[in-house]
Amino acid sequence: MHKFLLFLLVLAMLSCENKNLPEKIAITTNWEFKGVDTLDWQSARVPGNIFSDLLEKKMIPNPFIKTNEDSVQWVSKKNWEYKTTFSLSKKQLQKKNIELHFEGLDTYATIYLNDSIILKANNAFKKYTIDIKKSAKESNNLRVVFENFNDIELKKEAEIWYKLPVQNRVYTRKAQFQYGWDWGPVLNSYGIWKEVSIKAWDDVIFSDIYIKQDSLTVTKAVLSADIIIESNIEKFVELETWINSEKILTGIHLKKGENKLTIPIKIDNPTLWWTHNLGKPYLYRFDFKLFRKNKLLDQKIIKKGIRTIKLIAERDTIGQSFYFELNGKPVYAKGANLIPMHSFQDKVTNEKYEKLLSHVVTSNMNMLRVWGGGIYENDIFYDLCDEKGILVWQDFMFACAMYPGDATFLQNVSEEAEYQVKRLRNHTSIALWCGNNENSEAWKRWGWQENRGEKEKQEIWDNYLMLFDSILPSIVAKNSNTDYWETSPKYGRGNPKYISEGDAHDWWIWHDEYPFEHLQEKVPRFMSEFGFQSFPSFETVKYINQKDEIDLKTNAIKSHQKHPKGFELIEKYMKRDYKIPTSDEDYVYVSQLLQAKGIVMGIEAQRRAKPYNMGTLYWQLNDCWPAISWSSIDYFGNWKALQYKAKKAFENVLISTVKSKNGYEIYIVNDLLLETKGTLQIKIMDFFGKEIWSDTSRITVKADASQRVYQLLKTDVDHTKHFLSVTFNNSSSFFYFAKPKDLMLPKEPIERTISKTKNGFSITLKSNVLQKDVFLFTSEKGHFSDNFFDLLPNTSKTIHFKSNSTNLQQLSIKSLQSIQE
Template sequence: MNKSILFSFLFVQNILFAQFFERNLSSEKWQFKNSKENKWLMASVPGTVHLDLMNNKIIPDPYQDKNEKKVQWVENEDWDYQTSFNISSKELANQNIDLVFNGLDTFSEIYLNGKLLQSTDNMFRKWTIPVKQNLKTGENTLQVKFKSAVNVGKELAKKVPFTTPESPRSYVRKAQYQFGWDWGPRLVTAGIWKNVQLNFWNQAKLENVKIEQKAFTRQKADLNIHAEIFAEKEGKYSFLINKISQNITLKSGKNIISIPYQIQNPKLWQPNGWGDPNLYQLKISLQKDSKTIAEKSERIGLRTVELIQEKNEKGKSFYFKVNGNPMYAKGTNLIPSDSFTPRITKEKYQKLIKDCKEANMNMIRVWGGGIYEDDEFFKACDENGILVWQDFMFAGSFYPSDENFQKNVEMEVKDQVERLQNYPSLALWCGNNEVDEAIVNWGYQKQFKYSKEDSVQVWKDYKKIFHEVIPNAIKKYATNDKQIYWPSSPSIGWGHQESLTEGDSHYWGVWWGEQPFEIYNEKVPRFASEYGFQGMPTLETTKSMFSGAPDLSLQNGTIKAHEKHSRGWEIIDNYMKRDYHIPTDFVKYNYVSQLLQARGMQIAIEAHRRAKPYNMGTLYWQLNDCWPVVSWSSIDYLGNWKALHYQIKRSFENQVILTEEKDGVLNFYAVNDELKKFDDVHLETQVISFKGAVLDEVSSVPNGKILEGILKLDPIEIENLIGDKDKNEVFLHLILKDRNDKVIAENNYFFSKPKDLKLTRPSIQIKKISSTEIEVSTDVLVKDVYLIGDTHFSDNFFDLLPGTSKRIKLSEPLEKVEVMSLWDTINE
């Protein structure tokens, strides 16, 4: 018997005796075509029609040049996908065979051997179809015919008696950002965007295992394991949790069981900065006559999360209590990492979340205009101690509430709650992004000339979906009754005073309101869940915008096309004039735009953290990009850290010493976000000239301890600090130390804006320590050291004090590292 025959024999034998197994149909040979045409082309599953068209050289890469406009026709066409696969008689002998589509984008009809099995209308749902009776031994043909989501959406919109904003995207349960955003292209996709498989099962199948954490002490954690089991016949079975068996009796059909389980001497899952995110693996299996017929694995963490809202004289608190302790939330907002979601790899998810951990974050908000991210995203958050604020996928528009829409949304919530609720990183479900805000504050009713009845209907629709359908579905399908639901983010729009005294806030007075960065010091909310400012991507990512040799010029049409905000360049320039010299050289402009973005966010974050515990969270907009673009991101499309991400890492340190200037007086705040408390701290301040002379030195010992996470230290008048010295030639170096003189935190404070600083030309030396480590040194102050090279630097865009050096690690060896500083932009 040759090897191939032996393998086939063993494969058939395994199928014969297996009680449950999956067969991946994504790996079959798939084809696609425009429904108007006859010619079939090669396709990939998971995939999208745009990627398939690119691979077949029908359309250019829309991420390059100005190609986005050239591919808009794709969204108006219908597309057909098909594959053929063989079924053996042994496979067909299984009692049950389910065809499972984990994601279809969006309106489709599924045919098996010419018979229509299912119509779909939601990108975010899982579709499971029993198909044993439709399969045959030998070759089977599976077809999925997609309708244009744009055209279907337009037809749905016609049924509503008034014009809705962002039509037709509001009517289709599909990733909203695909219709274009002020940071993303319009690429309305279609296709089989997640895996498709055949599930074979016999006697019973195990579904929807939900882990309920009842109570825990240091000695034990009490859990309930809930499972949904479909049994072919009534009978006795065994249910095993990590090999601990319990006998159960199942009826024919659907069964819901609950089994208690204990973990001895449990270790808590802690958010990043508080300890280890301890995880436990639970292997759950179902047996019949001592044979395993179904099994699942769940990885859990033991923790409690509460959203605390308590009225006080200043309004109402808004903060997360984790494992019984108030947690200051430090983090960001996530958008999809690609306009073509099948290209978001497990490695990309892991890197993004590790970059969050490295930047001292403990929370990430999944924004409501994108997708419910892959399980790999949540696994990465679990492993790195990052809590997830999870929006449902509704953003910045009005949504209908007809019966079909309600049912569709309920099933979407069911699928996502059942998939995600066991992840310990999941902290909160939020109904939507800025839908309440859009209805109340954006003036659409006036723009579209709504009648009073129209306006009333819009609000009724809103209340129905976000205050009834979604929260009721969570209660219905979530086992854990401690699931937190928040109807809309923000809860109150940024033009209203209440947005600063309760709930969560999206403060856009900076950028949209074009107010100066310093307004952040005044507009401090309870919980800042969105705020931001744009900066250019790195040079490497900027060059990737071009299909050929890059023309790095601000006048270049390609670079202009990769700024999706209609006034983006103008707003960046206006802010840059306030704080920096505007360079004429492109590379220097790119650099300063990143510094500008980082400076704005530093001012915001420091204002938020100084206000602790009034403010208990700061999530900046945004972490990442879906294509090469000028945007609010701190990490660009290719995964490179912009200046902002390096600054975020510094600003989010667990211990920081912060300065606030008010009426000629400097106030100092020692902030501690760890559970560990510090006492008997003291502050050392040094006034240093840019050339390195220490002009004044003061040690301040406060009468207090950092017990509640923040301590205001003794203020100092600026005049007493610098006297007759030129404030444009000196800076304040701050060192916070504990009782043993150990440094807890350091910071620098400049008395003037960057454009006014009288910097001295530095002599920057770069010494090679090893192939992946360098040492940077200087004679005088270097403001905003910018290391340039095709590698990731462990630190960048940092200040280097006179006569000091700093060691930097490189992710990849470089022959040469170029360097730039703020001095180069002032004296170009």
């Protein structure tokens, strides 16, 4: 009873304390939408977008299936409006400050409150805050009218005396991929795509807190918190700053208006934040509280890691380095490029962010590049990257275009950039801000300067430099301690410097049809993009077609291939390395093997070249819709062969074998910060398990290094019937002396034993012969712990299938030899 009374007392104290805090009221209910030229209002979801609302009302077909994308294009050509009502209590109306917050409006919007215009918005990447103290009532009508961006873009285009290389989208500050890309649909949306809320407060409020790291040693971290407080009073207040369980108390004499102060913070013997593959991504909890006469006025909590992160881009005897130094240690970047996770951002839940980023960690990736044609991701994305130890290369949202340079546009993007840099600067995971994706390369190499006068070319390039070489780096430097890189790549593949200076995008593969072996011959300092397409999972193919069988010859499949030569290039590359399957199901399977073969060849070559090369980020991690694309994880979250094989290729300790002039060279690449010792065991075997030759030695691999540990000079190998097995400690690698299509793989069945486990199934496989690229698949929902692997002869391998299913009767198994005639 005494405990219960104590609990009620604490609850009462907290309630009393919290009544002085700023009050946030989310405006998520009662929303309706309609076309401006129609009469019928329909219920809507906010946050959301027009396509999601129309789809929920069954007013349009699902644009992700069949050829339905074409039949919904009318949606983007109309004007749309949304409305709601919300109430404020008398107590809320008595607050001295009442603000209306729009976290994201896409894009050209006029906002009416109680039939009066209070805002005209023109940027999907800016937050809008409106003082509504004078106009707010107990009952309020809020209306948002979205104007057709096509009409506005045509007007903006007409104001310039020349035509920019890419038209329409460059004039509008919204997600550029919505206009269509070579992996995504044209689904250009409107809507209130982020949260809408009211914030009501009285005397003081934290306007901004930025925790800067001033210096760091093993024994001490010196930080400072730059704090901005908005105040309606001229009073003395107390600021409590809690770092974990330590408290700093500061007295402040507030003036009316904006108050800026800096609080010094020192942490003895700091625990450092590391990427998950090198240590623990430890986060400190900073809790800021404002008090007046023991009453809590406002509170802000920030989780932040202590670390140093620098981009080292320095001239050297080769050209210019490009690598990230974390806590004074060069860190090899392993990962992929991230595009938006859905064409309609309201469909991306926090659970989906958690799932994808957990896959990133499981796959041994330590960096993601947020690509510049998408969106600045939601807060939860960066929170999870902080917590999981994933570095973020953050592009500004400019991609594959030249942008206008008029004063209005530059002011708009300056406000966007300042908002986004301030929003993200406390995130430990942010490693780099990059100005744009491929804009410079496009201007210099894609033929955009042809048939233009010198004055025209000069103005376009001057506008480029103004934005990416002046405005954006100045905003980053002024508002953060994060490094800035003007454009990715530094040099396009038409410039020979692309392999010796800065970062590179290597699209000789795919676009220029170079063989995969090119990736072994031309290794840049940092590979920030390279990729190859494949078909998605069977589930996704069936979903596109809305058919139970795998059929690749439908118009639906054609409409989900957005590269004009996509099918042709997959086939052309497949013929080089594989026998072309006769069935569509097998073709999907081999297309994934093909993609994985090429990209992993590149990953291994780049890692072997360490420290000349210090990063490999392939294109691309994910899909925004069901598609034939460069992704390694498809629209439904299914891992393709590339994701499974990249997981192995990204391990901290990698075994990699490569053909050389005199034979074969075996490398151990060690990303760990400590040297590693162990037994190196090398075997040449035939496909029935017979050992042809072997050697064993004890080796030591240096810390953070790539080291050639063995040179194999054997010449009496049957390239079509033998393979190389290399093991080092708990890692193993298999190397084949011939292309997959030339291997004389024996055909034997694969034995299976399936047993139920607590959270899925245990599957044990065994065969009398080597089974190449074993692929397990089922219609049951779940995830295989490993797939697309080689099963050694006469050796059991156990796979776990994580699933909520109660049975696994429909498990199917393929291997490369099982599909060949």
